Amino acid sequence: MVKRRTWIFISFIIIFGCKDKTTKKYTDVPSKVKSAKQEFSIALSGKKLMETQCYVCHSPTAPEKENRIGPPMIxxxxxxxxxxxxxxxxxxxxxxxxxxxxxxxxxxxxxxxKYGVMPYQSFRKEDIDKIGEYMYEYEIEEPSWFEEYWKINNIAKNYINSGKKILPSGKEYTTEDIGLKYALDTKKVLGKNLMGAIQKKGTLEALVFCNERAYPLTDSMANAYNVLIKRVSDKPRNPKNIANTSELDKINTYKKSLLNRINMNPIIENKNGVDHFYYPIVTNSMCLQCHGEPKQNIKPEVLAEIKNLYPKDMAKGYKVNQLRGIWSITFLQKE
Structure with missing residues (x-):
């Protein structure tokens, strides 16, 4: 693999004190130093945005041939x-x-x-700009199998993944960091299986998966992480997913943020010594196959099966980029 050389210029800025007739004055912090700090801040932001918004489908750690949802970011x-x-x-x-x-x-x-065209999702341009800048300027994570895969499929072309590196900071993970990992890991497992069902047998098979396998898979992730993991909504398909009063409050908060195009960060609460984590679930075009408008987005045979499996269904009529519900994770106290 041939990698592009990245030149890093290190400037030593010497500030000379200049006297005028009355007093000694010093220059402020040079603008180049400020811009370097800003650049690194944007890179960290771009890295986190890529991990939260892209890795569910474009994971750098998922195996090459086991129901990947999409290609890795590299x-x-x-x-x-x-x-x-x-x-x-x-x-x-x-x-x-x-x-x-x-x-x-x-x-x-x-x-x-192999995977189909990426479903439409409502991204903010400023977020894509940060992700793009990070990908361009920095070396990004790539799967262990990718280099060999690239050689086999792109014999005449080398690829570039050189650049600056963001080194691990060594900081302790916060409740927000851990909760986000648990939510995204669970979303990744459910999404991989759901996409596999759609690709192999269509939307009807996806309904069967959600009805029979979504709860057991979610519970298995919760057991592995020693937490309680729920996906709840104010308009649930399954009555078991109805949000409680506290969760409805978070749903309304996220709806306002989405309406005003404000970044929707995790919400952390501590109640009686127990940490609770909340994170939004937003619709994309793929969701509308089961959660969109009847007849317009949902095929008649799919609608009939929804009525059969979920007689009390409330989860239809959504459009792209609407709040479908939230992740609600409760951290269990260690014994």
């Missing part, structure tokens, strides 16, 4: 960045695709043939 970087690509070109190309994903816009033809 495959996107490898296809879209070469020695002649500018950062602005890369970021603009990313935004052009995610704001309206279509087959004719992508360079990942093998991935589209």
């Amino acid at each position: 495959e996107i970087k490898a296809n879209y960045i070469d020695k002649n690509t500018t950062k602005e070109e890369f970021i603009n190309t990313m935004w052009d695709f995610v704001k309206e994903p279509t087959k004719n816009k992508t360079k990942l033809h093998q991935a589209v043939d």
